[in-house]
Amino acid sequence: MHAWLASIGAHPYLVLAVVFGVACAESLAVVGTFVPAGIVMFAAGALIGAGALNGWVTLAIGALGAVAGDGISYELGHRYHREVRSWWMAKGHEAVWERGERFVQRHGGKSIVLARFFAPVRAIVPLVVGASHMPRRRFYPINIASALAWSPAHIGPGIVFGAYEIRVLQHKRARTAQELFARRLIESQEQERKRVAAELHDSLGQSLQVIKGRAQLGLNRATDSPESSKQFEEISNAAGQAIQEVRAISHALRPAELDQLGLGKAIEWMVERTAATSTTKFGCEVDGLGRLPPEIEITIYRIAQEGINNVLKHANATEAILQLQQEAGTVRFSIFDNGRGLEKPLRNDGQGLMGIAERVRLLGGKFDIQSAPGKGTRLTATIPLPPDLALNRNPDPHER
Numbered sequence: 298m299h300a301w302l303a304s305i306g307a308h309p310y311l312v313l314a315v316v317f318g319v320a321c322a323e324s325l326a327v328v329g330t331f332v333p334a335g336i337v338m339f340a341a342g343a344l345i346g347a348g349a350l351n352g353w354v355t356l357a358i359g360a361l362g363a364v365a366g367d368g369i370s371y372e373l374g375h376r377y378h379r380e381v382r383s384w385w386m387a388k389g390h391e392a393v394w395e396r397g398e399r400f401v402q403r404h405g406g407k408s409i410v411l412a413r414f415f416a417p418v419r420a421i422v423p424l425v426v427g428a429s430h431m432p433r434r435r436f437y438p439i440n441i442a443s444a445l446a447w448s449p450a451h452i453g454p455g456i457v458f459g460a461y462e463i464r465v466l467q468h469k470r471a472r473t474a475q476e477l478f479a480r481r482l483i484e485s486q487e488q489e490r491k492r493v494a495a496e497l498h499d500s501l502g503q504s505l506q507v508i509k510g511r512a513q514l515g516l517n518r519a520t521d522s523p524e525s526s527k528q529f530e531e532i533s534n535a536a537g538q539a540i541q542e543v544r545a546i547s548h549a550l551r552p553a554e555l556d557q558l559g560l561g562k563a564i565e566w567m568v569e570r571t572a573a574t575s576t577t578k579f580g581c582e583v584d585g586l587g588r589l590p591p592e593i594e595i596t597i598y599r600i601a602q603e604g605i606n607n608v609l610k611h612a613n614a615t616e617a618i619l620q621l622q623q624e625a626g627t628v629r630f631s632i633f634d635n636g637r638g639l640e641k642p643l644r645n646d647g648q649g650l651m652g653i654a655e656r657v658r659l660l661g662g663k664f665d666i667q668s669a670p671g672k673g674t675r676l677t678a679t680i681p682l683p684p685d686l687a688l689n690r691n692p693d694p695h696e697r
Contacts, residue, residue, distance in 0.1 A: 309351070312341065312344065313350070313354065315337065316337065316355060316358050316362065317358050317362040318362065319332055319333075319334050319337040319338070319362070320334060320338070320359045320360075320362025320363045320365075320366065320448070321363070321365045321366035322366060323366060323419065323420070324363055324369075324370060324419065324420065324423060325366050325369060325370055325420065328420070334451070335451060338359060338448075338451035339451065339452070339454060339455035340455060341355055341359070341455060342355075342452040342453060342454060342456040342458070342459060343455040343456070343458050343459035343462070344455075344459060345452065345455070345456045345459060346456040346457060346458060346459025346461070346463060347459040347460070347462065347463040352456065355452065356448050356449055356452060357448075359447075359451070360444040360445050360447070360448040361444075363413070363443075363447050363448060364440055364441055364444045366423075367409070367440045367443075367444070368423075368437070368440065370420070370423035370424045370427065371423045371424070371426055371427035371431075371433075371436055371440070373424060374423065374424040374425060374426065374427025374428035374429075375428070375430065375433075378427065378428035378429075378430070394421065394425070396418065396421075397418050397421035397425040398425055398429075400412070400418050400425075401422060401425050401426055401429060406435060406436075408426070409422060409426060409443055410439060410442070410443040410446070413444070413446070413447040414447070423440075476659055480592075480659050484592065487551070487595055490550040491550070491551040495547075495551075497543050497546060497547040497550070501543055502540060502543050502544065502547070505536050505539050505540045505543060506536075506540060508532065508536045509532075509533050509536035509537055509540065512529045512530075512532035512533035512536060513529070513533050515529040516530055516533060549602070552566070552567070552598070554566050555594060555595065555598055559587075559589075559594070560586065560588075560589060560593075560598060561586045563598055564581060564583065564597075564598065564601050564619060564621060565581050567598075567601060567602070568580075568581040568605075568619060569581075571605055571609070575609060576615075577608060577609065577614055577615060577616065577617055577634075578616045578617070579605075579616075579617050579618075579619070580616070580617070580618040581618075581619045581620075581621075582618065582621070582622075583621045583622070584620075584621070584622040584623070585622060585623045586621060586622065586623045586628070587623065589623075589628060590683060592660065593628065593680055593682070596653075596656050596657060596660060596678075597628070597630045597678065597680070599653060600630055600632075600653050600657070600676065600678050601619060601630065601632065603649060603650060603653050604619070604632035604676050605617070605632070607650070608632070608634045608636065611637075612636025612637060612638075612673070612674060613637050614634035614635050614636030614673065615635060615636075616634065617632060617633065617634040617635075617636075618633050618634075619631070619632045620632075620633075623682070626681060626682055627679050627680060627682060628679075628680050628682060629677065629679045629680075630678045631675060631676060631677040631678070632675070632676050633673065633675040633676075634673050634674055636673050636674065637671060637673075638668045638669050638670045638671055638672050638673055638674055650664075650666065650676070653678075657678050657680060660681075661680070661681050662678060662680035662681060663679045664676075664678050665678075
């Protein structure tokens with residue numbers, strides 16, 4: 298639509314010429330019966346609403362065309378009234394001419410206005426009025442007034458339609474730009490997490506290893522000083538604990554398994570590690586999963602992180618099951634627990650389930666939460682796959 302509007306905007310005078318010609322032709326005897334003026338005027342109105350044409354100029358051109366068409370028919374009837382009537386009779390249109398005469402006789406000057414909006418007689422009435430020798434000083438004021446009413450009546454609906462369509466188009470563009478920005482922001486965040494995780498592991502982790510190693514070395518050499526041995530041991534233990542914390546933080550920011558082995562293995566590893574330190578029994582089912590695009594893998598991994606976090610912090614559950622499967626054209630992830638349920642499952646902080654739901658929506662997927670007090674919670678994310686992955690399911694070679 299944008300290209301179409303740009304093309305029209307580059308040739309507005311041509312469009313105005315068409316508007317004038319159609320408005321004029323609709324009022325010409327015989328010709329007007331076959332001219333689709335309503336469609337053309339509606340299209341011109343749509344272009345006005347879309348901003349491709351000047352509204353007042355187009356309305357004026359339409360009115361001028363209508364005045365010109367009626368004026369030509371009137372003058373033909375006024376000058377050649379006998380010839381015109383005889384021609385219509387000779388062509389077998391006697392009934393049409395008589396219908397026009399009766400219409401003019403019944404409504405008088407109002408017939409000029411009414412014919413504008415009444416298709417069966419619109420092209421014959423000006424001709425009949427001219428043949429009846431209505432004075433010009435009476436015909437033309439009515440003709441102009443009726444044209445001024447006809448033009449906006451036919452163009453107005455198109456203006457409303459065009460304005461609505463351009464508003465919808467602008468809204469879609471704004472929404473697309475917003476989604477593109479959000480996706481780039483998320484990608485940037487994930488890249489930054491990956492960088493920080495690598496620096497924590499490689500730089501800070503190694504420094505802590507050096508500290509621990511030197512403390513251990515000092516501990517081995519300070520056998521004759523219990524006080525020094527105690528301090529070296531405390532330093533070594535603190536450094537060891539810090540190393541474990543750095544590894545945990547680094548893994549939470551960006552697990553190496555996700556990049557090296559894929560989503561299925563990364564989630565299995567997460568579940569095993571969580572189950573080893575929790576009283577909640579965790580289960581994991583991965584079915585038919587191959588390598589997925591990075592943005593889909595990290596999104597589902599974050600859903601799993603948030604889901605497990607909610608189970609541990611809020612659900613008070615004894616059992617939770619994570620399911621991950623690749624189906625026809627989609628990948629589906631769900632986590633179910635038998636806990637107390639969530640009365641208000643969404644948190645509008647951008648980091649909880651609300652943020653996850655937005656990430657799924659940006660990938661064209663659906664995020665569903667089913668929860669009731671005392672009946673547990675089920676989180677389900679369904680994300681469409683790219684066409685090449687949707688048609689070819691290539692299981693991860695590392696998958697059991």
